[in-house]
Amino acid sequence: MLWSTLDNKLNIHFEYSNLWPSGKWLDEGKQLDKDGKMNLISCIAAGFVNVNASSLLARYLLGFGRIGRLVARVALQSNDVELVAVNDPFITTDYMTYMFKYDTVHGHWKHSDIKVKDSKTLLFGAKEVTVFGHRNPEEIPWGEAGAEFVVESTGVFTDMDKAAAHLKGGAKKVIISAPSKDAPMFVMGVNEHEYKSDLNIISNASCTTNCLAPLAKVIHEKFGIVEGLMTTVHSITATQKTVDGPSSKDWRGGRAASFNIIPSSTGAAKAVGKVLPALNGKLTGMAFRVPTVNVSVVDLTVRLEKAASYDQIKAAIKEESEGKMKGILGYVEDDLVSMDFVGDCRSSIFDAKAGISLSDKFVKLVSWYDNEWGYSSRVVDLIRHVASTK
Incomplete structure (x- = not known):
């Protein structure tokens, strides 16, 4: 996920890649705009969620797997979150729509219509969501998309060196949605107060x-x-x-x-x-x-x-x-x-x-x-x- 400030909005990006099922290659800045809305850009299997910042949401998911899709659901059910783009080189927009819409555990997505406009665009209601298909995180145009935060959810790029690839693509911050051997880990309610703004790569630890x-x-x-x-x-x-x-x-x-x-x-x-x-x-x-x-x-x-x-x-x-x-x-x-x-x-x-x-x-x-x-x-x-x- 990526965050950025453009036109007084905070943007977040999620990237998901469809490599191996969860754990290997998965198959699977806070600022308010004029209306007080937050944009989250989530990159799903190479996808993004755009959040207008009344909270800071930045996310990159390399793998549109369980956590990737559910983080997107959580974000989209927030009044301050807007999905703007996804990135996945391995699944089509048709299949991406199907996987997001139907979930055996958490049920059907009922909060907005979701359909395919074309091979590079999803529609959540009337909102267009851009779909990218880059395999290399360095090639995803985070900077061009105005993203500052990336959420790394593949389970692959979980150390500092590997996660840093997203910074090369223009991201300012990387959130790893898995334990990390060397990235600082933060657990909400426990030690998030120790986070300092100069930390560019961090981990959300494990469930x-x-x-x-x-x-x-x-x-x-x-x-x-x-x-x-x-x-x-x-x-x-x-x-x-x-x-x-x-x-x-x-x-x-x-x-x-x-x-x-x-x-x-x-x-x-x-x-x-x-x-x-x-x-x-x-x-x-x-x-x-x-x-x-x-x-x-x-x-x-x-x-x-x-x-x-x-x-x-x-x-x-x-x-x-x-x-x-x-x-x-x-x-x-x-x-x-x-x-x-x-x-x-x-x-x-x-x-x-x-x-x-x-x-x-x-x-x-x-x-x-x-x-x-x-x-x-x-x-x-x-x-x-x-x-x-x-």
Whole structure:
């Protein structure tokens, strides 16, 4: 995604490329205009979203996959966001329209008509959206399009050097919608206040880190975390196999996703130490991939510094969910299951009835997250935050 200021408008671009399904090559400035509207330019599989800045939205998606399409949906449902262009060298505008319009999990797109005007133009209602088809990020004319921010959503260009290719195309900022080994990571509600305007390439971390970090922040600030283990029970993603297939680096990961519970690795818990340095080295974790198509849940088991009853812990989380972390951290006491959280835009929804304590210093906490919609919502929020930081 890219942001730029043209005629008192902030423009954001998204680029999506249709390389390999999610994880490899995916198959898949804040300023108000005269009307107080924000333009977001999203580049979808080489596409852009244009946002008029009442918030800063800049986005580049290399891959019109799950996150790419859903970030576009989130942006388009905002009153301050306008889609202006997409970029994808691998799919036609007809197929792009189909993929955006129909979604097995999140339903039909009903907020505006979407149709093809020609091979290089989509129509969202009466709004024309330009479609580019460049394979090399350096060749996408971000500068000519007036874009300043790019959201890198391929899962490929996730380090500083690779993501910098977008800067060569004219982008001013790059938001990586994945964990990064060397780009600064920011989690909304946790450490976004540490962002400085001279940082040109940043990461929104992972969906699991976005769920875990807000919960861990509250617990550590209120009671202190000595150490902990995290397990995420995670829905299927596009990197997995529909039937048993080759996966030389992760043999179990090559087994049929819809028939198995698959143990897997995750760096989400360790990544919390990057956004909350006080917890660096205190958390680690693993994942179980399970045969559900969306919504995941974090199981965080920690040893506390300060003694606390489970009721006290619940009260602390509830207070934060209704205060400064409202919209990021949620709190529920109803007897809910995973499908009840589809479309929930919060990063982490604490399940008060699901947790347990062994003692006043050893507790298991459970928090849900829509790993698609919640994460996509945070990408857009981070763009807004970056755009508003001077």
